[in-house]
Amino acid sequence: GAVVSQHPSRVICKSGTSVKIECRSLDFQATTMFWYRQFPKQSLMLMATSNEGSKATYEQGVEKDKFLINHASLTLSTLTVTSAHPEDSSFYICSARPLATGWNEQFFGPGTRLTVL
C-alpha cells in the first residue's frame, strides 16, 4: 500500500529555535499534502494544504509566517515551525493524496511529536 513517512518522529528543541519536519511519500507521487496538528485527547486539526509547486493554503487561525510549508517535489513536503514556543508543542501529522486516485484518498504519516522547552 501507499506509505508516507515523517522525519523526525520526535524532536525536542529550545524556545526560539526553528524546527523542520519532513513528510515523504515513499512509493507514490503526491500532488497534494496536508498538515494536521493534534493536541492530547483532541481531534486532528487541519493546519494547511500544500500543492506541489505552489503556495500552501492555510486554515483560518494558522499563522503562515510561523508554520512555513514547502512542497518542493511530488514526494516531499516540509513544515518548519519558526521561533518555536512551548505552546507549539504538539503532535504534527501529514497526509498525502496520490496523483492517480480519486478524491479523498489520503495516506497518513505516523506523526512527529514536537516538544519545545
Added chain:
Amino acid sequence: GDSVTQMEGPVTLSEEAFLTINCTYTATGYPSLFWYVQYPGEGLQLLLKATKADDKGSNKGFEATYRKETTSFHLEKGSVQVSDSAVYFCALSEGGFGNEKLTFGTGTRLTIIP
C-alpha cells in the same frame, strides 16, 4: 461549521466481544463519512467509508452505516480480536475532488484483552 462527535474512550473489551463505537456528525450539506484506524507507531489508515445515506461501509469485519436521519455513522464489529487494539477516528468530508478537507472526531482508544 462541520463537526464530528465520537464516543470517548478508552474502551476495553475481551476478545470475541461485540464492539460499537458511536459517531455522530453535524454538517451543512451531504458529507462523506469515514472511519480511520491508527495502530501503535503507524499513521492513520482508512478503515471504511460511505458516501451517501444508507450506504454501508465494511472492511476487516468492521461495518458502519450512513444514517442521515440520525446523523450517525456508528462503527461495529461482531467479534473483536487482540489485533484490533488501536485508536479509531470518525471523520467527514464535504469536499468534492480538489477539496478533501477532513474533519475528525477526537478518536477512541480500543484495547482488546485476551
